[in-house]
Amino acid sequence: MGIKLTDVAKKAGVSATTVSRVINNYGYLSQKTIDKVHKAMEELNYQPNSMARSLQGKNTQLIGLIFPTVSHPFFGELAAKIESSLFEKGYKTILCDSANNKEKERDYLKMLAANKVDGIIAGAHNLDIPEYGNVGLPIISFDRYLAEGIPIVSSDSYQGGRLATEQLYQRGGRKIAIFTGTNESASPTNRRLNGYLSVLKEHHLEPMVYHFPPEYSPFLKATEIRQILSKEEIDSVFCTDDLTAILVINKAQELGLEIPEQLKVIGYDGTEFVQNYFPQLSTVLQPMDQFVDLLIDLLMKRINNAEVELDNLYQLSVKFIQGQTS
Amino acid sequence: MGIKLTDVAKKAGVSATTVSRVINNYGYLSQKTIDKVHKAMEELNYQPNSMARSLQGKNTQLIGLIFPTVSHPFFGELAAKIESSLFEKGYKTILCDSANNKEKERDYLKMLAANKVDGIIAGAHNLDIPEYGNVGLPIISFDRYLAEGIPIVSSDSYQGGRLATEQLYQRGGRKIAIFTGTNESASPTNRRLNGYLSVLKEHHLEPMVYHFPPEYSPFLKATEIRQILSKEEIDSVFCTDDLTAILVINKAQELGLEIPEQLKVIGYDGTEFVQNYFPQLSTVLQPMDQFVDLLIDLLMKRINNAEVELDNLYQLSVKFIQGQTS
The missing domain is CATH 1.10.260.40 (lambda repressor-like DNA-binding domains)
Incomplete structure (x- = not known):
């Protein structure tokens, strides 16, 4: 054939x-x-055959992307925008979905290395994959430490956590809870948590921290959220992602809680998707287009010159968007 | 390197x-x-190098997917599920985002052919790409005619359109509008339109058909929806996708219309995403898991035997889900 x-x-x-x-x-x-x-x-x-060309030392004009899952609006949007921008520069994208599965992420990384892509942008959530350090390819990381010498493009999650929490306080919130992911120090959501904690401390308020493990289905998470909202005295919730904030709003409405009068909710991410279909949500906007430009710009620099000096961390600023839920 | x-x-x-x-x-x-x-x-x-192996006539264990965009929940979910199922079978997935751009789709198709993937699943929306007929690879199509001899896995869009419209009628709808995509005969949304028209005819009702071109941004679409809802006498809307239905609900709420009393809304697709985050929406559920199983099953048959006899069209049934919007 x-x-x-x-x-x-x-x-x-x-x-x-x-x-x-x-x-x-x-x-x-x-x-x-x-x-x-x-x-x-x-x-x-x-x-x-681009691979045959690559065996002769020529560029394949292929870039590998490794993301947790394209079925999440944030990563779906980031992947689509990176693909589109790379295509304009004459590159095609091989998109790999690591699905929060470490073995799968290693397998895809090996596949990309074996197929001699020109470079990789990795934004996956699995930790401790030593192969990133020795695949011998230009790599730029999104929001995670991968290995020595791999630059990280990120946004200021600590500042974002502070922004959201301070907003809830300014609007009258005094029993401010945080709904967040796992409690692991390298995760950006943990830096959002630290921002939250610092604001509560300044105002002498008691932290109310709820962790939801990433393996929870949205249904299970929603059920637990409903229980928390009906049992605990909470007047404000900062969610470290928008989808959790949507679940909070749905469950609050089921319980007859008025938003924002009885419960204020602020999310995090501010994807175009959420802005289009949940325009009422107050949220912290991550600079998606700037992420895309910077990730590609740094990767191109590394591809053109493997020895180019790059910073370890590029941290972009975030911005609060006032909706009707806070 | x-x-x-x-x-x-x-x-x-x-x-x-x-x-x-x-x-x-x-x-x-x-x-x-x-x-x-x-x-x-x-x-x-x-x-x-799997490409070097492929030059020797061995399988690469790579499958190419071509979808319009992973930033849409339906295709993001379908791509993620196909990837996950293929990975369990020992295949890795090269995901290509054709972004409703015909030239891009042709480029990716050529890239996949050049890189000797074992097979392709294509669910893109661009029409008239003759290369599908002569890349010489096993291909299975999702919901679109690609070329002679390429089987199509699809669901019964005509029946789905009938189901939704009949539901709106049964619940008292007499001024039933349809909000749909472009008016092109090969499109599945057009078969949903035909189902809608057949039910209206049976009940001697006047069709109210509104087309929204795919290049419309959600913002532009929402603006137009608001105008239609405020000007026209409509008591029910069948939207041929869930995202449009969410825009209708948002705009109806802005206009102070009570749902479902003053306006009934039914969507189409029923992704897990929409079921998790918009559980109130009445919708027509497409059989996502059955799509995934069948697409992969047929592709494996073709990979194992290029001459195997397959049907031209596999049409799965859909099902109505009663939410609170109809």
Whole structure:
């Protein structure tokens, strides 16, 4: 199956070596021969194997992306925007979905290395994957420490946590809870938690911290949220992601709680998706387009010069968006 | 950059030919030699280039997916589920985002063919891409005609359109509008429109058809929806996708319309995402898990036997989910 170089040679009436020379642009070739081969390639829909080209030390013009899951609006949007921007620069994207599965992430990383992509942007959530340190490819990380020498593009999660919590306090919140992910120090949501804690401390308020493990289904999380809201005395919730904030709003409405009068809710991320379909949500906006530009810019610098000096951490600022839920 | 076969040979203290023999499993080799080479490969994190293997006619264990955009919940979910299921079968997925751009779709298709994936699942929305007919790879299509001989996995959109419209009628709707995409005959949303029209005809009601071009931003669409709802006498809306239904609900609430008393709304798709975060929405559920199983099952059959007889069209049934908006 598939069109072979020899098929092109036959169609063009030249030798396979000539076709190879046209593809790789070396040796003496008349324009007539070049045109004949190009015409035959076009008619047969033949594409020189980019991997074969990469074995000869040429760029594949392929970039690998490793993200936790494209079915999450934040990563779906980030992946789609990176793909679109790379495509304009002449690169194609191989998108790998690591699904919070460490073995899968290692497998995809090996696959990308084996297929000689020009570079990788990794924004996955699994920790301690030593292969990132030795695949020998330009890598830029999104929001996670991967290995020594791999720059991280991130936003100021500590400041974001402070912004949201301070907003809830300014609007009258005194029993301010936080709904967040796992309690692990390297995670950006943990830095949001630290921002929350610092504001509560300044105002001498008691922290109310609720952790939801990432393996919880939205249904299970919603059930637990309903229990918390009906049992505990809470007047404000800062959620470290927008989807959790939507669950809080749904469950509060089921319980007859008026938003924002009886319960103020602020989310985190501010994807275009959430802004379009939940415009009422108050949230902390992460600078998606700036992430995309910076990730690609740094990666291109590394691809063009493996020895280029880059910072360890690039931290962009976030911004609060006032909706109707706070 | 990257670990080469010769590095493995040096580390293992054998010739490059021996390493190649171990990788490709041919010629006489002692167990001791095999173990030495495997150990060296592991220590160096070396992966035999799957493309080089494919040039030798071996399977790459790579499957290409071409979808319009992973930033849409329906396709993000479908892609994530296909990836997950393929991974369990030992396949890795190269996900391509065609972004409703015909040239991009052709480019990705050529990239997949050039990189010798074992097969392709394509669910993109661009029409008339003749390359699908001659890439010489096993292809299964999702919900679109691609070319002669490429089976289509789909659901019964006509029946789905009938189901939703009949529900609106049964609940008292007499001025039933449809909000749908472009008016092109090959599109599944057009078959939903035909289902809607057939029910209205049976009940001698006047159709009210509103088309929204796919290039409309959600903001523009929402603005137009607000205008329609405030000007026209409509008591029910069937939206041919859930996201449009969410915009209708948001705008109806802004206008002070009570749902479902003054306006009934039914969507279409029923992704897990929408069921989790908009549980109130009445919708027509597409059988996502059955799509995934069938797409992969048919693709595996084609990969194992290029000549296997498959039907042209596999049409799965849909089901209505009663929420609180109808």
